Structures are given as C-alpha cells and as structure tokens.
Amino acid sequence: MTSSPFQLRFRIVARWILGVVFLLAGIVKLTAPVAVYAGLGSYQLGLPDTIVRLIAVVLPWLEIATGALLIFNRWVETASGLAALLAATFVVALGQGIARELSLNCACFGAVDLGWFSQPVPALGRAMLLLVLAVSLAAGEWRRTQSSG
Structure with a gap:
C-alpha cells in the first residue's frame, strides 16, 4: 500500500x-534541573522524592x-510511540492538577516563562495537541510498517 501525498506531508510535518517541541523542551530542561524538580x-x-528527582x-x-529521532x-515508529506516551503522561498530570485546583508550575520548558502559554490550561491544550499528533503519527507508522511487510 502506497501512501498518499497528504499522508507523506502529514508524516513529515508531524x-x-x-x-x-520535544527537543527544545528537553534542552531547556537540562539547563534548569532545579526548576524541573520544583x-x-x-x-x-x-511519588517519593527520590522518584521525582x-x-x-x-x-x-x-x-x-x-x-x-523524529x-x-x-x-x-518507536519514537512516535514514546512521544505519545510522554504526551499522555503530561495530559494526565496536568489534568489531575487542574481538576484538583493545584497551583501548578508547568515547567514544560524548564525555567523559561512563556507567559500565559505556561499556564496550566494552555499547557494542557498543548499536551493534548501533541498527544493527537503523536498517536496519529504512531498509528500511521504502524500501518505503514504492517503493509510493507
């Protein structure tokens, strides 16, 4: 089964x-481990403090x-699955924090303050978009590898 031009473009863009996003978030977090921990x-x-650290x-x-990798x-196929797992974890963590009305420090991009974009609700929306993209990409990769044998 060959991929359509739309599928090929979607794969590249996704x-x-x-x-x-993941590369920048990781690099920024490396520069501020204390902010990430907080x-x-x-x-x-x-979770025990040792696990959080x-x-x-x-x-x-x-x-x-x-x-x-992406x-x-x-x-x-592996990297998109890992991206989906990470994004799902972020959605669950942010969602439970918002539901419990916690004073969250997103730390999605380490100590970088992105203004309103760092607030919990926009961060949850961002994580949900990443999850949809990652699941779509992972599913497409799985179908592609299954059809190519």
Whole structure:
C-alpha cells in the first residue's frame, strides 16, 4: 500500500513539530534541573522524592532522544510511540492538577516563562495537541510498517 501525498506531508510535518517541541523542551530542561524538580513537585503526585528527582533528571534526556529521532527520521515508529506516551503522561498530570485546583508550575520548558502559554490550561491544550499528533503519527507508522511487510 502506497501512501498518499497528504499522508507523506502529514508524516513529515508531524515528525518535525513533535521533534522540535520535544527537543527544545528537553534542552531547556537540562539547563534548569532545579526548576524541573520544583515544577514536578507542584503536581503533588504522591511519588517519593527520590522518584521525582529521578524523573527530573531522566525526562529531559528522554525528550531530547525522542525529538532527535523524529527530526532525523530514525526509529519513527518507536519514537512516535514514546512521544505519545510522554504526551499522555503530561495530559494526565496536568489534568489531575487542574481538576484538583493545584497551583501548578508547568515547567514544560524548564525555567523559561512563556507567559500565559505556561499556564496550566494552555499547557494542557498543548499536551493534548501533541498527544493527537503523536498517536496519529504512531498509528500511521504502524500501518505503514504492517503493509510493507
């Protein structure tokens, strides 16, 4: 089964959007691990402090790897699945924080303040858009690999 021109364009655009967002978010988080740790703490997930610290250290590298793989068109099926998993985690974390009316520090881009774009509701919308893009890309990649044998 061959892909339509729309599917090919969508694949490229989705890879680049997801890749750039995850790559930039990861790089910025690397420069401000304390802000990331504090931001994660604001979600009050009930995780032990050691786990929160581990997430604050590992998350930027996961985002960088995911973004780079998508941008450089390598292991796209795996990278898009990982992007979907990360985005779904962000949606759940932000959603529960908003529902509980917590004073969230998104820390989506480390210590960089994006103004209203860093507020929890726009951050949730952004995470939901990333999730839709990542799931669409992952599903397309899965169909593409299944049809090519």
